[in-house]
Amino acid sequence: MLKLKRVGIDTYGANVAFLARTCELYRPEEFQAFKTINVLDEGHSLLASLMIVDDPAIVAPDELGLSEQAFARLGLEAEHPVRIAPAQPPHSLEYLRKKILGHTLEAPQIAAIIADIASHRYAEMEIAAFLVSCAGFLTTAEMLALTRAMADAGNRLSWRAPIVVDKHCIGGIPGNRTSMLVVPIVAAHGLPIPKSSSRAITSPAGTADTMEVLARVDLSSHEMQKVVDQCGGCLVWGGHVNLSPADDVLISVERPLGIDTREQMVASIMSKKISAGSTHLLIDIPIGPSAKVRSHGDAMRLRKLFEYVGREVGLHVDVITTDGSQPIGRGIGPALEARDVMNVLACAPEAPADLREKSLQLAGALLENDPALQGGSGYARAKQLLESGAALATMNRIIDAQGRQTAAICPGNLTHEITAPRSGRVEAIDCYRINRLARLAGAPMDKGAGVDLLCKVGDPVEAGAPLYRIHACFDSDFGFARAFAQEDSGYRIGGTA
Numbered sequence: 001m002l003k004l005k006r007v008g009i010d011t012y013g014a015n016v017a018f019l020a021r022t023c024e025l026y027r028p029e030e031f032q033a034f035k036t037i038n039v040l041d042e043g044h045s046l047l048a049s050l051m052i053v054d055d056p057a058i059v060a061p062d063e064l065g066l067s068e069q070a071f072a073r074l075g076l077e078a079e080h081p082v083r084i085a086p087a088q089p090p091h092s093l094e095y096l097r098k099k100i101l102g103h104t105l106e107a108p109q110i111a112a113i114i115a116d117i118a119s120h121r122y123a124e125m126e127i128a129a130f131l132v133s134c135a136g137f138l139t140t141a142e143m144l145a146l147t148r149a150m151a152d153a154g155n156r157l158s159w160r161a162p163i164v165v166d167k168h169c170i171g172g173i174p175g176n177r178t179s180m181l182v183v184p185i186v187a188a189h190g191l192p193i194p195k196s197s198s199r200a201i202t203s204p205a206g207t208a209d210t211m212e213v214l215a216r217v218d219l220s221s222h223e224m225q226k227v228v229d230q231c232g233g234c235l236v237w238g239g240h241v242n243l244s245p246a247d248d249v250l251i252s253v254e255r256p257l258g259i260d261t262r263e264q265m266v267a268s269i270m271s272k273k274i275s276a277g278s279t280h281l282l283i284d285i286p287i288g289p290s291a292k293v294r295s296h297g298d299a300m301r302l303r304k305l306f307e308y309v310g311r312e313v314g315l316h317v318d319v320i321t322t323d324g325s326q327p328i329g330r331g332i333g334p335a336l337e338a339r340d341v342m343n344v345l346a347c348a349p350e351a352p353a354d355l356r357e358k359s360l361q362l363a364g365a366l367l368e369n370d371p372a373l374q375g376g377s378g379y380a381r382a383k384q385l386l387e388s389g390a391a392l393a394t395m396n397r398i399i400d401a402q403g404r405q406t407a408a409i410c411p412g413n414l415t416h417e418i419t420a421p422r423s424g425r426v427e428a429i430d431c432y433r434i435n436r437l438a439r440l441a442g443a444p445m446d447k448g449a450g451v452d453l454l455c456k457v458g459d460p461v462e463a464g465a466p467l468y469r470i471h472a473c474f475d476s477d478f479g480f481a482r483a484f485a486q487e488d489s490g491y492r493i494g495g496t497a
Helices: 028-034 068-074 093-100 107-118 124-136 140-152 179-189 207-211 221-231 245-257 262-275 296-313 334-345 353-367 378-387 390-402 431-440 475-487
Strands: 002-006 016-020 036-041 044-053 063-066 081-086 165-169 193-197 233-237 280-287 316-323 414-419 424-429 450-453 466-472 491-494
Touching: 002 068, 016 028, 028 036, 028 044, 028 081, 044 063, 044 068, 063 068, 093 107, 093 124, 107 124, 107 140, 107 245, 124 245, 124 262, 140 245, 140 262, 140 296, 165 179, 165 193, 165 262, 165 353, 179 193, 179 207, 179 233, 179 334, 179 353, 179 378, 179 390, 193 207, 193 221, 207 233, 207 334, 221 233, 221 390, 233 390, 245 262, 262 296, 280 296, 280 353, 296 316, 316 353, 334 353, 334 390, 334 450, 353 378, 378 390, 414 475, 431 450, 431 475, 466 475
Parallel strands: 002 063, 016 044, 165 280, 193 233, 280 316
Antiparallel strands: 002 081, 016 063, 036 044, 036 081, 414 466, 424 491, 450 466
């Protein structure tokens, strides 16, 4: 038996084991040929990629090291005795090979693949093969099976209320932090809205990243239910409550490959909503030249897929299309977006009008699910709850219940303004480029980093007037962001002021 050691290396979600080349209990070279090993103890097992180590400071000859993620997943204490064995390939790899060859899979076969992925039995290469084969061809029946399998692989929440609402935006638009406004408005009315959100993967901020500026988001499922019981809603990180964990694994491989098909998007979103116990779901599809969805035709096809899955799983789905031609709000990045949200809730004069209006439209649409409201009165009720201060009071209750952040997080103090090259009007803003610029500035890892927009589409500008301000926390990020913005600001100026 080897003594278990926690090795302080972040392997980005992958399970990695470290074995000394001088180990006398096992022949490292023989195990290295298997590449994947099984770490075993009575009642515990873990599949991990094996690395052979020559530095005794990392692992001693009688130790087995595990990376941070692997150590946490195995669930044993340091120095606990473990043994290793060559890993047996998952049986579901047979089904993966069938999919690679172009065959249609049955629901139990897809469920077996997803269960193994959720249990971290697949290498990244095998996950990539599954994603690519599905991107090439996936029937609607396979999409439905994929959705159900991902929902079944993790926790499922249940609520006592007959109507539990939720909303989701398919993303791609900078800012657009509507969930943090919709949740307190809807909760203030009395409809339960347990909102679990993701952290950013390729954007400058996810809802969870922005909410973390104000409150704790890594709640357990029990804590999440307690907050919803007290406040009517919550804004938590879905990764910590283990909702559709296979989806998180798939996304980690999907994003670097640039795979984002309609079917996989629908399965990803709907599996999370099924797991969250929602009964009524509102899907927001922004349409714009640099958004994820570029045309109304594409939006209609996506809408039909959402509605199909909703009918099959018993989830009421409403889909709306919105303007995705430019960023929503002013701030791009966690601290800047949190500032915008709180300004809207406080009805402050500097609150972004577009973020306020879109949030009222979405909240109003969700409130229409309340039988007590007369048809068409959802928007008016949402506006009343915002302007009366009820939504702000509910948001503060949610923040306190989740755990208010005691240290203020401010925008980064390294700033640089990008100015208009000529006089005229702002004709277009490249959402993709602004997102990338904010990430180069350090968002979302640095909560204060990002971009503060000073002009929007249609605004007149004079030559030399500031278009937006870059915020960064570190010199290196500041330099990367400035250089990127100077290549192309992402703004198109035309006409006359």
